[in-house]
Each structure stands twice: as C-alpha cells, then as structure tokens.
Amino acid sequence: MAMTTPPITGARDILSPDGWLAALARRSEAVVIPFCALLAGLAAFSLFLLMQGKSPADFYSIVYMGGFGSSFSWQNTLSRTAPLLLAALCVALPARLGLVVIGGEGAIVLGGVACGAVAGLLIGVPGVLGIPLMAAAGALAGAVWIGAVGALRHYRGVNETIASLLLAYIAIALMNHLVEGPLRDPASLNKPSTAPLAEQLRVGDLPGWNVHWGLIAGIVACIAAWVLIERTTWGFAARIAGGNVRAAQVQGLPVGRLIIGFTALGGAFAGLAGVFEVAAVHGSANASLAGGYGYTGILIAFLARHNPLAIIPVAILLAGFEASSGLIQRRMDLPDATVLVLQGFVFVAILCSETLYGRFRLFAPERWRTA
Amino acid sequence: MTSLPFSRRSFLKGSAALAGASAFAGPAFADSHSPLTVGFIYVGPKDDFGYNQAHAEGAAAVKAMEGVIVVEEENVAETVDVQNSMESMINFDGASLIFPTSFGYFDPHILELAPRYPDVRFQHAAGLWQEGVHPANVGSYFGYIGLGQYLNGIVAGHMSATKKLGFVAAKPIPQVLQNINSYLLGARSVDPSITCQVIFTGEWSLAVKEAEATNALADAGCDVITCHVDGPKVVMETAAGRDCFVCGYHADQSPLAPEKYLTGAEWNWPGVYTRMVQTVLDGGTIDNFDRGGLAEGYIKMSPLGPAVTDAARNQFEAVKAEMMAGGFAAYQGPLMDNAGNQILGEGEAFVETDIALESMDYLVDGVIGSTS
DSSP, X not given: OOOOOOOOSSOGGGGSTTSHHHHHHHHXXXXXXXXXXXXHHHHHHHHHHHHTTOOXXXXXXXXXXXXHSSHHHHHHHHHHHHHHHHHHHHXXXXXXXXXXXXXXXXXXXXXXXXXXXXXXXXXXXXXXXXXXXXXXXHHHHHHHHHHHHHHIIIIIOOOHHHHHHHXXXXXXXXXXXXXXXXXXXXXXXXXXXXXXXXXXXXXXXXXXXXXXXXXXXXXXXXXXXXXXXXXXXXXXXXXXXXXXXXXXXXXXXXXXXXXXXXXXXXXXXXXXXXXXXXXXXXXXXXXXXXXXXXXXXXXXXXXXXXXHHHHHHHHHHHHHHHHHHHHHHHHHOOOTTHHHHHHHHHHHHHHHHGGGTTOOGGGOGXXXXXX | OOOOOXXXXXXXXXXXXXXXXXXXXXXXXXXXXXXXXXXXXXXXXXXXXXXXXXXXXXXXXXHTSTTEEEEXXXXXOXXXXXXXHHHHHHHHHOOOEEEEOSGGGIIIIIHHHGGGOTTSEEEEETOOOOTTTSOXXXXXXXXXXXXXXXXXXXXXXXXXXXXXXXXXXXXXXXXXHHHHHHHHHHXXXXXXXXXXXXXXXXXXXXXXXXXXXXXXXHHTTOOEEEEESSOTHHHHHHHHHTTOEEEEEESOOGGGSTTTEEXXXXXXXXXXXXXXXXXXXXXXXXXXXXXEOXXXXXXXXXXXXXXXXXXXXXXXXXXXXXXXXXXXXXXXXXXXXXXXOEEEOTTOEEOTTOXXXXXXXXXXXXXXXXXX
16 A cells, blocks of 8 residues: 655654644544555456456446436435435444444334334324324334344343344344235235325425435434444443453443443434335335345445444445446446445455554554654 | 536536447437437346346337337336436436336336426336326336236146146235136136145245245145246246246246246237337327237237147137137136135126226135235
8 A cells, every 4th residue: 555654854843643743644544544445446346347348437437427426416326325324323333332233124124114003193193293203113113123132142142143134034024914914005906015104294305305304314313323432431331342341341331231222222223214214215114115225234334434424425435336326237238236246345345454454654653753 | 406516517517428428339419310218127137037037028129129229227126216217317318218117116206206207208017007196107007917827727727637736926916816816717717626726925036935935835746836926937947846847927938947838928028118119209109008918919928838738739729819809707707715705706707807806805716825
C-alpha cells in the first residue's frame, strides 16, 4: 500500500503525538484502510471482468450511472437503502459484544407480519396514533425473535450464529403460515396477504422524493446506536464484554442483560425495517417481505466494521451497486449474479484488511520519531 | 423529482452519454422514427426450465421483430426493486412497453408507477386488471393453462400402472389448485378410480423441498408426476430418476427426461408477445384484459413422448380438438371436493372462461392432500 510518510522537515511540534496532525492520523486509520481495501476489491473484480472479456471502465461507469449518476439514480439507491440501514444494525449491535448474529431476515419478516396484524385492529385509528403502534408491534416482534437468540446464547450456551440463521427459516415459515392462514385477507387470491392497511396508516414519501420515511428512520437509528455504543456507560460496558467477557464478568458488568439487551435492540431495528416495508412499500404483509435485506445487512455491518455511523455510507454504496445491477444486465449482458460477485470481492478484501490495523507507522504518531 | 445541483448534472451528462453511446453502439439513438423499446422483467433466472424461461422465450421472439429493442432483467424481487427496475428501463432505456411477468409485481408496484408514467404501457401477466379500478395504461393477460394440465392428466391416466398420480405444488392458491384439480379430472376421464397425491412445498422455488416431495410421492407409489413450481427441473429429473413418468409444466422439459417425458402444459408466450408488440407497432392499443387458451394460442402442449401409447394419443388428440373448438368444460357436475362438499350439482359445469374458477379454494374428490 503506497502511503506518503508525513513530512519530517518543518515545524517539529506538528509531529508531536499530542498535535492535531497526530489526532488526524490516529483517526484516519479507520477510514483509509477500509477505503484502500475497497479499491483493492474493485481492482480484483476488474481482473475478473477482463477474464470475462468485459471492460471494467464500462462496468464502473454503468455502476456510477445506475447508482449515483442522476437524481433518479439517487432515488433508486436511497429507496433501497432504508431497510438495509436497519438490517445492518441488527448485525452491528450484537457484534459489539462479540456475537455474530446473521438471522436479521427473520426479524424483518416477523416485524412486517406484526405490523400487518396490528394494522387490522386499527382500522379507524388516526395515523399519528396508529403508525407508532404498528412500529412498536413490529419492533417488539423483532426484539423478541433476536432477543431469544441472545437468551439462548447466555442461558444455554447455544451458538448465536447458527441459532439466528435457523430461526430466520422458522420465521419465514411462520410468516407463510400466518399470511396464508389466520391472517389472510380472503380477497388476496393468488398472492396470500394480510388485509391492506387503511390509508391513514400508510407511511408516505419524503417531500419531493420517491423515497419513504424509512430512510430517515434508518439514519436516526444509526446515529442513536452510535451514541449508545460510544457515548454511554451501557455501550462502554458492551465494548468491554465484547473485548473480553471474563474481564467484564470479573468487573461485575451485567453481561447477560447486555447480551439480551443488545440482541433485542438489534432485532427491534430489523423489525422496524419490516414495518416500513409493509407500511411504506407493500401496503400489506406477504411473502415479499423475505426480500433478502437481512442478508445484505450482514455484509454491510461487516464492511462498516460494526460502526453504526459507517453503516450509513456503506449501505448507500451497496444499495447503489444493487441499483445499477439492472442496468448492468441490460447494457453489458452480464448475469444478475455479477453484482453478488462484486460484493463478494469487496467483502473478502475488507476482511483481509483487518490484519493491517496497527501495522502502519503513519497512523501511530508515537512511532513517528523513531523512524 | 428533485434535481441535483447543476454542476454535478453537467458532469453526469457527459459520462452518461459516453456510457450510453458505448453500450448502444447502434440504432437506439438518433433514428428519426425511433424503435419501440420493450422491457421484460422476470422474478427468477431466465433459464429455469420453467415460468421465467417461458417468458424469456417470448422476449426472444420479440427481439427478432423489426423495429424493436428488447431489454430484460432477471431475478427482480417483488419489492421496491421491481419499481426501480421498471423506472430504470423507462428513464435509461426509453422503454414504453413493459412486461413485468410475475404475479406479485402488480399490487402495489405497477399500480404505484403507472399513474406517474401515463405514456408507458404496463402489461402484467396473471390478470387482475379491472375497468374503472386500475389505470388505463395497465393491462393484464393470462392463459387457461389448467386445460393443459387436464390434457396432461389424460395421458397420465393412460400411462399410470399404479393408478396413483403425483403433484408437487408450490402454494395452495387458486391458480395452483386449478392445475391440480384439472390434472386429476383429466386422469379420471380415463379411469374414475385414479387418485392424485399432492404435496405443497410452500415456496415458488425451493429445490431441496421439491426433490424431497418428488421422492415422497414416488415412495408412496405415484408413477406419473407433474408439478406447479417456478422451475420444474428438479421435479422432472428426480421423478425420472425414480423411474416415474413425468408431465411437464410452464416450458418444454423433455430434454431433462427424454424417455420418461409424456407431454407438458406449456405457455406459448412467443405467440402472445409478438402479437401484442405488433399491435403497438401498428399504432393500435392492446386490450386491457386479455385471456386465452389453446385455441387463442396462449398455451400449447409439448409433443407426445416416445412412451405414450396409441390409446393415450387418440384420447389426447380428440379432447384437444374439442378444446380448440372452444367452450370446453373440464369441471362437470356432479362434482364433490375431497372434504365432502358439493362443488357442482348434476348438469352444472364450469367452462374454461368461468370466473368462478379463478377463486378456487378446494381440492376435488380424488385428490389426496389438503389446502391448509
């Protein structure tokens, strides 16, 4: 990795480990390394494209055009971003405790079903009251589902990765049972769904955009999660427990409550993603809820290194990749899976870059003078 | 739509034009009478030997027409994805006729987009359009493929030695139930003692469960198996591997099991799509609600396989000729469902166009299985 070393000549106090340059250097490590890894992933993918006889320049210009190149492209990208932000939090929050939860898809579908079910009871209720109630129901459903994963982990020692994945399959089966059985609107003939939401319970678009309010909710949730982790004692305790659970227990930290609380909170966010899918996009709960957002959320959380603020730009980037996927199919005659391959390359590159932290003197001002 | 700052825009114009020019390298732009751009959107892969492949074959036929550009996208989910895909086809490719081919694309996705793009025609497969309720630039079309399953059933009825047929089904919804019932009724027109066991997998595309269901049917003694899932490949190969005969669905699956394939109920989308596109090219308007069966060229039957006996062939051809004449009724009274309720009394019947068939929620007597 070609890095320019900071200038040694000039005022010496600039290089002091307490100076502003040193502070910048320390903070930039978390940005520069993932960014270079992203570039390396894109470069490796370019080789893959060349092997397929396709031009990487064409490819990236189409990705740019389809994902970010016009106001329509931005709407396309941002409308895909909303559920991804919330789904990524379902991975990132437990991850700060060292838990790898990959079953956010289950919380999304159950959040959506809970929203659809509660909406059926709120026919005459005004939106200001009804929408928060639906959101609470969806968040609760997600929180119970993923919180159960945390509880199984803490009380029974069940591996949370496997448990959450398997519970996601159960959640999807449960959703199918509910929307095809007890909650089915008899009028939904060939696509079994819950009854359509009453008009006042629908969540609309941001003014002047075809992007629904879920995007704002997702961004607020990411900021709130960052504050929780970085600026509260609960977040501090969670980071300690994530670093070394024995040390946390010795310190008397409530590890069990932390595990269940963080998994439940992550599940609540994913459940909220399902609520927005129903209230802002589909208008009723049905099998389309299992759209794979929960799985893309895993990728985003890992790429963001489980930092809730970093989730925002990473989710937008990946949504942009997906937004351009159609254009890539149509213009370059590449299969739909191309974008998945691209995501895979980037994912592997970012994971490999984990070993690079702390290796560059550039980011460690204490070591500048001992060159 | 909100515009972005001008500086960004002017930069984009250049890059977009560049990419556009390199991608099209042909007649797309600049032509005085610009060609018609037609978009096709599929919910699964284009080569699934099933529902999506059938539509993609239709798209391929349109591609061969003069003055038409076809753009396609596969694996588009029934979420905001499909709204974005349609909008992308309109904005980037200039599509003015779009065929979103999955049932779940209709409500809310097409209904959301159609009012915003009144000059674009949205033609949706599977049929829900209602006069006065839905936008005028939306149309729906579908075929009476249940009759194809009835013909499958006739051949199956002749070829079955165990008198037990098998059906691997996705979900207990009207379209699927109608296919199961038609398959059995076709077989019972040969031998009223025949039964048909059905297994629902719960999903449109779930290869592992489809294989398990097929094996379970073979274990239960079923010796002619058909299906209604998005991609019948797994069912066909698994059933043939268990030495069962198979009847196809959606597309021609005979290459998957050349010896065991009897016949199949296929969509004839090339005929339907070229007809609709030609209507638009000629300056006409496609009907908002369009349906048809064998006679109208919406569906067709796979050529009969090598194992089919003469007796089966004769009855198959005779009933097919009746269907071609129109007004065929596969459902004739007295008819009971498999829970003992009467569906049709003596002398009553549902002809192929009967709207009552579209809200079917029962399995007829002789089908082993349950809708819930």
